[in-house]
Amino acid sequence: MNKLLAGVAALGLMAGVAHAQEKLTMAVSIPSADHGWTGGVVYHATQEAKALEKQYPGLKVIVKTSPDGAAQANALEDLTTQGINALVVLPHNPDELTDPIKKVKEKGVFITVVDRALRERSVEDLYVAGNNPELGRVAGDYIKKKLGGKGDVVVIQGLPIPINEQRVNAFKKAIEGSQINILDSQFGNWSRDDAFKVMQDFLTKYPHIDAVWCQDDDMAVSVLEAVKQAKRTDVKFLVGGAGMKEMVEKVMNGDPMVPVDVLYSPSMVAVAMDVTAAGLENHIPVRGSFILNATLVTKENAKDFYFKDSPF
């Protein structure tokens, strides 16, 4: 605790000195929009950057997107040479970016990591993320309850990376002991086109499917389309995830195929930026972990999670 306070004090001192000399600068390094969710991240980051600069006149926020891990490592170097006080980073692949981020930290920069935890957890000062295991568990629990503890489901996974693994394992654990049977589980790579093919083939392969868990709303769009094309009435509903505008809207309107959504909002990057800025400007202790709930979006609360202007 003492160490933490000392850290905050040191940060405050550092920030104070910087303040006297020039504006404080916060850099935000995020992946470029390669699918719907990261598109949402880019949107929320740029919106929040504008809002923060208005709120704190002494603060400059630089948002930089990178198409892949190597480009992001370069971007981190470039940002550091410009002189920054805090870095908010959503790493492409946390394993390969741990060292580059560590180098930034050595320059005395406050590090906030979003969504994907680094290999060495001591590098990050603040960690903001959605709850991946919870996303799987909440979906599993809901499917179990909705099907009355008995039924056949198919699973469409994302990409084979750790957060996908966490979600899928938690999902399996949630339905453990019930008579929910996972017929099949394949990768849809968080891509609409891939998920469409996988779902078409699932429908060919299994004459009876009760529900689909596809963990991501981009892929949910394709699942809906494939089920509609096959004119299958056995598929009762699907559970996606993330909180895409179109899906939240369906939940709001009571679409029987999309009764709920599980939140994993790209707006978490805005939370990270906001808390980081508060730490920089107001010298309040913000070090630690900030895990957002994987809230179950239902017809009742859907309007709270509907962002009309967001692209996602």
Add this chain to the structure above:
Amino acid sequence: MSEATQETAVAKRRRFEIGSIAPFLALLLLCGLGAVVNPRFMSFDNLTNVLTRSAFIATIAVGQTLIITGGGLDLSVGAMAAFVAGVMILFLNSGTIDNPFLLIATAMLLSLVVGALCGLFNGLVTTLGKIEPFIVTLGSMGIFRSLVTWLAQGGSITIHDSDLRAAYRPVYFGEFLGIPYPVYVILGVAAIGAFVLYATAYGRRVRAVGSNEDVARYSGINVARVRTITYVFQGLCVAIAVIVYVPRLGSTTSTTGLGWELQAITAVVIGGTRLKGGVGRVWGTIAGALILEVIGNIMLLSNLVSEYLIGAVQGAIIIIAMLAQRSLTRR
């Protein structure tokens, strides 16, 4: 064409005939495998699903066949597809025309124009700039990809009007005589491609340019023009693929068409077209595109392969198919 080359052409004809049916044999073999793995593979619904799904790659690959036959290459097709789709959906959303059918028809026309212009750009830079097509189209791939990301503002571009979407949806999902429309599109595009390549003077020039650029030039062929037109044709093929793609999910993102260029080139090569140019097989390309799609389908329908290894098995099957074909054609 000199007498000597004509003679060799006759001598080679027999060999070519075996070569031209090899991809179809491979396809048949794969279908046999599919039927063994899961009886549902041969169900009418599954076969039409697979045929319909292959429409994008097959259509694009027909254009690629012409380009490769002419000694070129186009890596930008996937990104171009995403870009054309983006422009098309934005136009549909603009609602400039009230009548939905007229609007859709105009949007189709627009995507053909945009596709042709994208192709013309690739063609002109390659031929007038005298730059390797690999580099030019790698560059334009980046350009088209970023443009669609920019148009989408990082998200997805979706048809907003659900009535419009419903009106356009049958282009992918609708059918005539029980066969989905995209299948007719594949056949139509392939027939046009085959006609152009085999039955027209232009097609002969494409093959001549691809087999020996210098000889073609000395015999008075405008190499630059012949090549540029192959890129325009490719652009049109991409646009046709987009016209069929957009009604499926009604949206496009910056990841649309990712890797399509490699799939199209693979389909072309599996189909028996020579990567170095000079020899093109349009129908073989269609078989190649179907082979790619069927392999993926069989993998998913079978329980033999772990989901982690699907890519490896797909790769192995492609290599084996090529080896089998080679041993057939060498005879």
